[in-house]
Amino acid sequence: MEITRRGLAQGATALALSSSFGINNASAQSYVAANALSWSDFDRRAVSGILNQADAVAIPSYRLGFVVRNGINAITTGGRASSQTDVELGGLDLAIARSIADEAMADFIVQVRATGRRIIGAEEVKASPSYRELKLAPIPWTGRLPTDARTMAYVAPNNHDLFFINLDMPNDQGAFGLTNPRAFNKICTALGAIAATPTLVIDFAELARSGGGAFAGHASTSARPGLFISELLSGGLFHFGRNAMVGGGNRSGLQKRVRLGDAGQMIETRNRNNAAEVAWWNSSAAMGVQGPGSGPNGYVMAGYRYQVDPAAFRALVLAGARALNRAIAQGLAENRPR
DSSP, X not given: OXXXXXXXXXXXXXXXXXXXXXXXXXXXXXXXXXXXXXXXGBOGGGGTTTTTSOSOEEOOOOEEEEEEEEEEEEEOGGGSEEEEEEEEEESOOHHHHHHHHHHHHHHHHHHHHTTTOOEEOHHHHHHSGGGGGSOEEOSSEEEEOTTSSOEEEEEOOTTOOEXXXXXXXXXXXXXXXXXXXXXXXXXXXXXXXXXXXXXXXXEEEEEEEEEOSTTOSOEEEEEEEEEEEOTTTSEEEEEEESSSSSEEEEEEEBOSBEEEEOOEEEEEEEEXXXXXXXXXXXXXXXXXXXXXXXXXXXEEEEEEEEEEOHHHHHHHHHHXXXXXHHHHHHHHHHSOOO
């Protein structure tokens, strides 16, 4: 899939695959409701020594990411049965994504201002000489996690830049890239502020597998559709600097997944399977027609597109942004300098 200005993604969420191999629902995850999301649902320890370093808060940008492609497979030992589900997101383009980021950032500024902290806007941040040292990412920027099949596309608000640090998942810096953390150290020192950059990542399906073990007689995959705030990937990025050499930054990742609701229609784009062949062989073998042998290897390969309704999608993503912003603002309110 090519990410262009005309389309952030073309593709899909998925219905559960059901076949002669059977299927189980997605495994249980830890959830929190959007209206109950709070600072306690984040990894607060990671940034406890940062938030109270200065009262002023610089807000350089807002990072909004979307999972645009995902997939999962299951294969029994010996390859006797296999199942694969691929899902993609459809109906979202760059203009829509960046306009949502505009509103999300505006809301974050309002919520931080309500804490009583002084706000330093993006233009003043950009005016800092050290801002030119930042390595900026193209918009949109796409990346993958090494631990699963998710592909994500990130944007920033209009007229704002997109950037990552080496601790982000994923990032364009590499595991040991220190260019951006060092630049933010200098920026925060010059401004006498901490820097706060929210990161909101929206997922559109929960994938699960069953079977595939040494003693499994079936393999199945499933994808439960809907919009979710992705745990771990979402959260806040914070920096501070005491002087040009002393400072640092870290992420406070969301520890629970947030279910936002449904904003699209599932469309099957591909379905290949040999369920009929397996069923014929099984019935024939039961009647003694087939000779010796174990029959064909069964497989299911399906793809789906989650085609979003732009208005409903915008409303739910912004509801998630407001919940995330409120929780981060709570952290800023509770951890001010003494």
